[in-house]
Amino acid sequence: MISENFGFLMKGNFDKYSGEWIAVSENKIVAVGKSASEVIDKAKNIRKRTIMKIPNKRQILLL
Amino acid sequence: MVFSTMKRIEYTHKCLFEFPYFKMGQRHYPYIEVDLLYVDNEKKTEDVMCLLDSGADYTVLPKDLGESIGVDFSEMRVVNPPEGISGKISAKCYISPLNINFLGASFLTEVVWIESNDVNPVIGRKGFFDKFDVSFSQSSDKIALVFHSTPKCCFEK
Numbered sequence: 001m002i003s004e005n006f007g008f009l010m011k012g013n014f015d016k017y018s019g020e021w022i023a024v025s026e027n028k029i030v031a032v033g034k035s036a037s038e039v040i041d042k043a044k045n046i047r048k049r050t051i052m053k054i055p056n057k058r059q060i061l062l063l
Numbered sequence: 064m065v066f067s068t069m070k071r072i073e074y075t076h077k078c079l080f081e082f083p084y085f086k087m088g089q090r091h092y093p094y095i096e097v098d099l100l101y102v103d104n105e106k107k108t109e110d111v112m113c114l115l116d117s118g119a120d121y122t123v124l125p126k127d128l129g130e131s132i133g134v135d136f137s138e139m140r141v142v143n144p145p146e147g148i149s150g151k152i153s154a155k156c157y158i159s160p161l162n163i164n165f166l167g168a169s170f171l172t173e174v175v176w177i178e179s180n181d182v183n184p185v186i187g188r189k190g191f192f193d194k195f196d197v198s199f200s201q202s203s204d205k206i207a208l209v210f211h212s213t214p215k216c217c218f219e220k
Binding site: 005006009010014015018036040041048053054057 | 082083086088090092096109110111112125127128131182183184
């Protein structure tokens with residue numbers, strides 16, 4: 001794995017955050033928001049964070 | 064093995080890395096964690112989970128994420144929106160250079176920024192798939208990446 005945050009994201013269940021952005025650090029969710037900038041702002045004091053947009057479970061991802 | 068996204072590694076051999084898929088119910092997605100660094104602002108970086116998409120020409124990211132890491136869009140030209148399998152994107156799009164740090168290596172590439180909060184960050188082929196041989200194993204829920212040792216694209220901090 002790359003980092004502790006990556007390991008946490010691979011093991012956890014994030015279904016309830018479907019379609020939302022989250023920030024994680026030290027094996028916990030530290031911010032939730034509707035946009036990347038919102039979670040970055042909420043978690044601005046946390047240095048070792050990773051952000052992710054949780055895929056929307058009601059949509060099929062076609063890129 | 065745990066990697067720090069900020070630690071630079073000089074690869075001297077081909078290296079194989081395997082990552083599990085991100086699981087959400089019955090759906091499994093090939094995500095990787097990258098560190099994004101705008102070339103004009105070396106102080107602001109962000110670790111972001113991105114979908115690895117061999118069908119995308121470019122890396123695609125939401126514009127507000129770019130603003131958070133210091134990308135100045137005020138004088139950047141709006142470009143034609145990219146087209147996906149689901150059709151043309153209607154939001155404003157921009158292109159800028161960006162450093163993508165992954166597994167201790169750093170790649171400077173062009174990325175597309177889209178003015179929409181609905182954008183899922185995607186790592187496309189340009190600037191990434193030419194550094195790695197990527198294979199997707201849906202049956203075992205794993206991504207395998209073979210990194211080709213090209214010391215010029217790696218920097219020690």
